[in-house]
Amino acid sequence: MSEDTQPILRVEGIVKHYGSRVAVDGVSFELWAGEVLAIVGESGSGKTTLLNAVAARARPDGGRVSFLTRHEGVVDVHAMSEAQRRLLARTDWGYVHQDAVQGLRMNVSAGANVGERLMALGERHYGRIRNEAASWLERVEMDVTRIDDTPATFSGGMRQRLQIARNLVTRPRLVFMDEPTSGLDVSVQAKLLDLLRSLTRGLSLAAIVVTHDLAVARLLAHRMVVMKDGRVVETGLTDQVLDDPQHPYTQLLVSSVLQP
Amino acid sequence: MNVSDLPAPVERDANFNFAYLDERTKRMIRRAILKAVSIPGYQVPFGSREMPLPYGWGTGGIQVTASIIGPSDVLKVIDQGADDTVNAVNIRRFFQRTTAVEVTTRTTDATIIQTRHRIPETPLAAGQVLVYQVPLPEPLQKLEPREVETRSMHGLAEYGLMHVKLYEDIARFGHIATTYDYPVMVDGRYLMAPSPIPKFDNPKMHMCPALQLFGAGREKRIYAVPPWTKVESLAFDDHPFEVQRWSQPCAMCGDTGSFLDEVITDDAGGRMFVCSDTDHCLARRTADE
Amino acid sequence: MNHAETLLPALRVAGLSKRFTLHNQGGVELPVLEGVTLDAFRGECLALDGPSGAGKSTLLKLIYANYRASAGSIRVRRTSAAAEVDVTTADPRTLLALRRDTIGYVSQFLRTVPRVGALDVVAEPLLGTADADTSALRDAHRKAQELLLRLRIPQRLWHVPPATFSGGEQQRINIARSFIRSWPVLLLDEPTASLDADNCSTVVSLIDEARARGAAVIGIFHDARVRERVATRVIDMERFQPRPGSR
Numbered sequence: 001m002s003e004d005t006q007p008i009l010r011v012e013g014i015v016k017h018y019g020s021r022v023a024v025d026g027v028s029f030e031l032w033a034g035e036v037l038a039i040v041g042e043s044g045s046g047k048t049t050l051l052n053a054v055a056a057r058a059r060p061d062g063g064r065v066s067f068l069t070r071h072e073g074v075v076d077v078h079a080m081s082e083a084q085r086r087l088l089a090r091t092d093w094g095y096v097h098q099d100a101v102q103g104l105r106m107n108v109s110a111g112a113n114v115g116e117r118l119m120a121l122g123e124r125h126y127g128r129i130r131n132e133a134a135s136w137l138e139r140v141e142m143d144v145t146r147i148d149d150t151p152a153t154f155s156g157g158m159r160q161r162l163q164i165a166r167n168l169v170t171r172p173r174l175v176f177m178d179e180p181t182s183g184l185d186v187s188v189q190a191k192l193l194d195l196l197r198s199l200t201r202g203l204s205l206a207a208i209v210v211t212h213d214l215a216v217a218r219l220l221a222h223r224m225v226v227m228k229d230g231r232v233v234e235t236g237l238t239d240q241v242l243d244d245p246q247h248p249y250t251q252l253l254v255s256s257v258l259q260p
Numbered sequence: 261m262n263v264s265d266l267p268a269p270v271e272r273d274a275n276f277n278f279a280y281l282d283e284r285t286k287r288m289i290r291r292a293i294l295k296a297v298s299i300p301g302y303q304v305p306f307g308s309r310e311m312p313l314p315y316g317w318g319t320g321g322i323q324v325t326a327s328i329i330g331p332s333d334v335l336k337v338i339d340q341g342a343d344d345t346v347n348a349v350n351i352r353r354f355f356q357r358t359t360a361v362e363v364t365t366r367t368t369d370a371t372i373i374q375t376r377h378r379i380p381e382t383p384l385a386a387g388q389v390l391v392y393q394v395p396l397p398e399p400l401q402k403l404e405p406r407e408v409e410t411r412s413m414h415g416l417a418e419y420g421l422m423h424v425k426l427y428e429d430i431a432r433f434g435h436i437a438t439t440y441d442y443p444v445m446v447d448g449r450y451l452m453a454p455s456p457i458p459k460f461d462n463p464k465m466h467m468c469p470a471l472q473l474f475g476a477g478r479e480k481r482i483y484a485v486p487p488w489t490k491v492e493s494l495a496f497d498d499h500p501f502e503v504q505r506w507s508q509p510c511a512m513c514g515d516t517g518s519f520l521d522e523v524i525t526d527d528a529g530g531r532m533f534v535c536s537d538t539d540h541c542l543a544r545r546t547a548d549e
Numbered sequence: 550m551n552h553a554e555t556l557l558p559a560l561r562v563a564g565l566s567k568r569f570t571l572h573n574q575g576g577v578e579l580p581v582l583e584g585v586t587l588d589a590f591r592g593e594c595l596a597l598d599g600p601s602g603a604g605k606s607t608l609l610k611l612i613y614a615n616y617r618a619s620a621g622s623i624r625v626r627r628t629s630a631a632a633e634v635d636v637t638t639a640d641p642r643t644l645l646a647l648r649r650d651t652i653g654y655v656s657q658f659l660r661t662v663p664r665v666g667a668l669d670v671v672a673e674p675l676l677g678t679a680d681a682d683t684s685a686l687r688d689a690h691r692k693a694q695e696l697l698l699r700l701r702i703p704q705r706l707w708h709v710p711p712a713t714f715s716g717g718e719q720q721r722i723n724i725a726r727s728f729i730r731s732w733p734v735l736l737l738d739e740p741t742a743s744l745d746a747d748n749c750s751t752v753v754s755l756i757d758e759a760r761a762r763g764a765a766v767i768g769i770f771h772d773a774r775v776r777e778r779v780a781t782r783v784i785d786m787e788r789f790q791p792r793p794g795s796r
Contacts, residue, residue, distance in 0.1 A: 082412070082416065112428050
């Protein structure tokens with residue numbers, strides 16, 4: 001984390017309703033460059049809804065999301081034109097889906113999956129695209145000889161790695177991750193967590209990781225936000241929240257898992 | 261085949277409106293065409309009608325032709341470059357019966373040319389209209405099945421995905437293996453499917469003096485390339501766009517620069533390569549005589 | 550270190566209390582510490598003394614902001630010149646910065662990071678978060694090697710992830726990691742537990758060296774001989790026991 005003067009992301013009073021049900025009820029937080037924030041809570045706590053509103057994948061019913069761009073200062077993400085927002089989403093942002101199928105093009109090769117963002121940004125040199133794709137496959141510890149295979153032939157863990165490479169190829173500064181390791185075998189999960197940890201540290205990535213798994217938060221996140229019924233019940237340094245939880249709900253959450 | 265082989269001009273069947281479609285429908289389609297001409301390469305939705313031919317037989321092209329044809333037009337219809345194939349013959353007959361316009365096989369004589377899968381070898385001239393029959397108007401569809409998403413991509417000119425397809429070709433075959441319906445950028449703005457013409461014909465679309473109209477009946481889309489519009493075939497810097505070449509000339513007219521079809525001549529594996537554009541081939545042969 | 554700096558406490562704890570509220574056990578209150586007040590100056594080594602349950606580890610965790618204080622303040626000087634930061638009220642970002650450049654902490658257990666080799670685990674505090682340049686990396690690795698040598702970690706283990714190490718080896722990795730940086734405030738929770746005599750004396754020298762360069766060391770030393778050897782002051786933690794019935 002560098003000593004910046006303002007946060008890279010500022011989330012203020014996000015509200016999201018589904019009909020009469022309030023899914024997210026006035027959530028605010030800040031994220032600084034290079035900082036990894038975990039949003040934890042049970043399913044139905046509103047954490048994924050919050051993530052989608054922050055990542056501008058859904059429009060909130062209230063509140064504001066401000067992002068510090070590289071060149072144009074702070075922008076109100078939901079007030080941007082769709083074109084700007086989509087450009088942001090495929091350059092300075094990344095989004096890692098829980099289900100890799102949603103984040104990948106399953107019928108095109110691994111190389112093209114990684115290269116797509118480059119091509120979208122106007123790269124028109126096949127050789128360079130391919131080299132860049134190969135180097136990212138290496139960085140996410142994938143077998144480079146599989147560069148021409150489609151994700152349909154990959155295991156769950158490899159698909160998730162590919163999804164990560166596809167997102168990081170443009171060197172984003174902020175990555176959203178929705179349960180990035182759930183649904184994988186425990187050993188595969190551990191290796192992927194390692195990779196995510198070294199990537200976020202190594203690239204100084206800011207990240208918001210939605211997870212129900214406290215061990216994931218412990219390993220990846222500097223800070224934690226605990227959500228229940230659409231509200232933040234506790235926030236703080238990850239080890240603080242896990243080792244000295246204050247809110248009854250957080251205490252319950254922490255005590256109901258084995259040594260996070 | 262030459263003009264004299266065509267059936268003699270027929271009377272228009274008075275049971276049908278001129279060119280089959282009612283005037284309101286034609287007007288609706290003409291509006292779509294005007295919009296398409298105004299926004300080169302943009303797919304304009306239109307209220308595609310039931311035609312007396314099944315989808316896939318050129319209903320989009322027929323509706324476009326029906327909307328622009330007038331009694332003084334001269335119509336040529338080709339399918340794969342030939343005037344005498346089933347689809348071409350049927351469509352030509354349809355318009356003869358419903359309009360009684362003059363028909364021709366000569367590219368130079370036609371005011372409207374409806375085509376499936378080719379652009380004539382003879383350069384088109386100002387004032388001519390080339391009407392394409394289009395099965396799949398959306399070039400991104402195979403890569404991105406969600407129409408809402410492809411529309412956004414067009415709206416925002418996000419066309420990286422199309423290069424993904426070309427990347428895949430090179431990764432798999434070592435070169436861009438797409439040989440027909442090869443995607444183009446129209447006027448530097450809209451990505452467009454040129455219909456399943458061979459990529460050999462792509463350069464002919466660029467700065468063409470004739471108006472090019474595209475009709476997709478089943479998909480209910482019309483798009484256009486106005487005369488003198490830039491049409492650029494996509495490529496990579498290190499894998500530039502190239503057209504097909506043949507090692508031998510046309511076996512019938514000796515042309516070395518036209519698109520050739522392989523024709524099997526006997527049961528013993530005998531074959532020859534001849535011009536796919538029959539009018540072009542005939543014109544060269546008669547000029548030699 | 551000049552004289553004026555020595556006079557400024559590196560750490561000032563005042564009126565610090567900690568009680569745990571167990572909401573899921575009927576809201577039971579567990580008072581652990583009350584009214585902790587102490588200063589730690591540069592070059593000092595404070596030994597926290599008291600029976601188990603006296604809140605020694607709790608105090609270290611409070612200073613490291615691993616636990617949250619119930620009352621009182623913990624003021625830390627980030628650099629000799631800068632104003633003090635109160636750990637009990639600082640925002641998470643400031644706390645992370647403090648942990649990066651001011652407060653070092655040796656816990657009793659190494660929380661191992663899978664698949665990262667021992668040398669890199671030890672070097673990490675010097676390298677920060679971003680990709681370090683090669684000279685910084687070489688420098689950090691050199692220092693890490695020195696420490697691993699001094700702490701008698703066999704060279705064949707340097708590139709092996711410590712997860713597979715014995716308890717004593719893990720503890721030494723933990724110590725190496727905490728002494729690689731010149732933290733102005735160093736918190737040691739039983740650094741010599743499970744160490745043999747040779748390694749014990751290495752740790753003792755490391756503490757002396759840290760003090761000599763101006764660190765304020767606060768530690769829990771189970772072994773009385775080690776405690777006598779390193780401590781410049783002994784803090785009797787029983788003074789800070791909550792009185793029965795008090796809250």
